[in-house]
Amino acid sequence: xxxxxxxxxxxxxxxxxxxxxxxxxxxxxxxxxxxxxxxxxxxxxxxxxxxxxxxxxxxxxxxxxxxxxxxxxxxxxxxxxxxxxxxxxxxxxxxxxxxxxxxxxxxxxxxxxxxxxxxxxxxxxxxxxxxxxxxxxxxxxxxxxxxxxxxxxxxxxxxxxxxxxxxxxxxxxxxxxxxxxxxxxxxxxxxxxxxxxxxxxxxxxxxxxxxxxxxxxxxxxxxxxxxxxxxxxxxxxxxxxxxxxxxxxxxxxxxxxxxxxxxxxxxxxxxxxxxxxx
Numbered sequence: 118x119x120x121x122x123x124x125x126x127x128x129x130x131x132x133x134x135x136x137x138x139x140x141x142x143x144x145x146x147x148x149x150x151x152x153x154x155x156x157x158x159x160x161x162x163x164x165x166x167x168x169x170x171x172x173x174x175x176x177x178x179x180x181x182x183x184x185x186x187x188x189x190x191x192x193x194x195x196x197x198x199x200x201x202x203x204x205x206x207x208x209x210x211x212x213x214x215x216x217x218x219x220x221x222x223x224x225x226x227x228x229x230x231x232x233x234x235x236x237x238x239x240x241x242x243x244x245x246x247x248x249x250x251x252x253x254x255x256x257x258x259x260x261x262x263x264x265x266x267x268x269x270x271x272x273x274x275x276x277x278x279x280x281x282x283x284x285x286x287x288x289x290x291x292x293x294x295x296x297x298x299x300x301x302x303x304x305x306x307x308x309x310x311x312x313x314x315x316x317x318x319x320x321x322x323x324x325x326x327x328x329x330x331x332x333x334x335x336x337x338x339x340x341x342x343x344x345x346x347x348x349x350x351x352x353x354x355x356x357x358x359x360x361x362x363x364x365x366x367x368x369x370x371x372x373x374x375x376x377x378x379x380x381x382x383x384x385x386x387x388x389x390x391x392x393x394x395x
Contacts, residue, residue, distance in 0.1 A: 121154060122154050122155070122172040122389055123155045123173075124150065124154045124155065124156045124171060124172065125157055125167055125173070125175070126146075126156050126159070126175050127161050127164045127176045127179050128140070128179055129161060130144075135311055139363060142178060142364060142367065145366060145367075146177065146366070150385075153386075157171070161176075161185065161188070161189065161192070162188055164176075165192045165196075168196065169199065172202065172389060173203070174196065174203045176360065177361055178361060178363060180361075182360070193207055202388065204338055204385060204388055205335060205337070205340075206337060208334070209335055209338070209340075210357075210359075211333055211360075212357060216253045216254075219280075220232055220278070222332070227329070227332070228354060230281065231280060232280050234277065234278050236269075239269055239270065242279065243281050246282065247263040247264065247281075248263065248269060248279055249261060249279070249282050250262045250272060251277065251280075252278075283345055283347060284348055285345035285347055286307070286346045286347070287303050287306070287346050288304045288307070288343065288344065288345050288346075289301060289302070289303040289304075289316055289318075289345075290302050290303070290343050291322070291323070291326040292340075292341050293326075293330055293339070294339055294381055294384050295335075295338065295384050295387075297380060298323060298326070298327075299377050300369050300377070301315070301316040301317070302365050302368060302369075303316035315369055315373075322352065325352045330342065333357060333359060337384055337387060337388040337391070338359065339359075340357070340358065340359045340362065341357075341359075342357060342358075343355040343357075364377070
């Protein structure tokens with residue numbers, strides 16, 4: 118009989134999310150993953166002290182790391198130094214590495230909300246009624262403000278990003294395990310962005326999302342491509358979530374949820390097989 122792999126599942130069960138109970142998702146996930154793994158749950162602040170005893174650390178609904186940035190940075194450093202396998206792998210180029218990807222994707226011509234971080238690039242932004250100003254290290258809209266164009270030249274650049282405020286029809290999220298699409302959700306009311314419903318993507322929608330998955334080059338892990346649908350019908354990237362994307366598994370069908378669990382389980386086994394413990 119093969120030895121069962123040990124998983125340290127990192128989650129903040131008390132994290133207060135607007136309109137959602139993140140803990141319910143992780144309680145469900147671990148109850149099902151336990152069929153194939155030996156699992157222990159821990160708070161993100163305890164992960165570094167416990168991770169040596171496990172085959173893999175799975176980071177899930179652990180909350181925005183800016184609330185404990187120093188400890189998170191130490192966890193990343195120690196995991197890499199000690200050869201700890203972390204899922205998602207720490208090589209992600211999306212939100213895991215900050216907001217630099219929005220600048221990189223803008224410069225590379227991807228369909229993303231135009232983003233700048235220098236006053237000399239203001240001419241690259243399209244005309245808009247307002248502009249969103251957000252910290253590079255932000256999450257969950259923390260620190261987000263809106264200003265008119267005439268105030269853009271007075272901002273304190275360096276640690277901020279600036280984007281046009283998009284008048285969009287709705288937001289839509291595409292969830293992937295490794296490079297395989299799983300399901301999509303959308304928020305039909307822009308004023309209630311946290312109220313999601315299942316969404317049936319078109320071939321064109323998936324053709325939009327896939328290049329971002331390819332760009333991120335993560336061979337294993339869970340990713341979420343968040344986009345907005347403009348009034349003209351175009352999709353633009355809002356975020357590329359590759360650290361701890363919330364999955365809204367309570368909103369999808371039992372069949373979709375079961376398929377996601379099977380994909381995640383297989384992905385974890387492939388990751389462990391491909392990444393021998395250092």
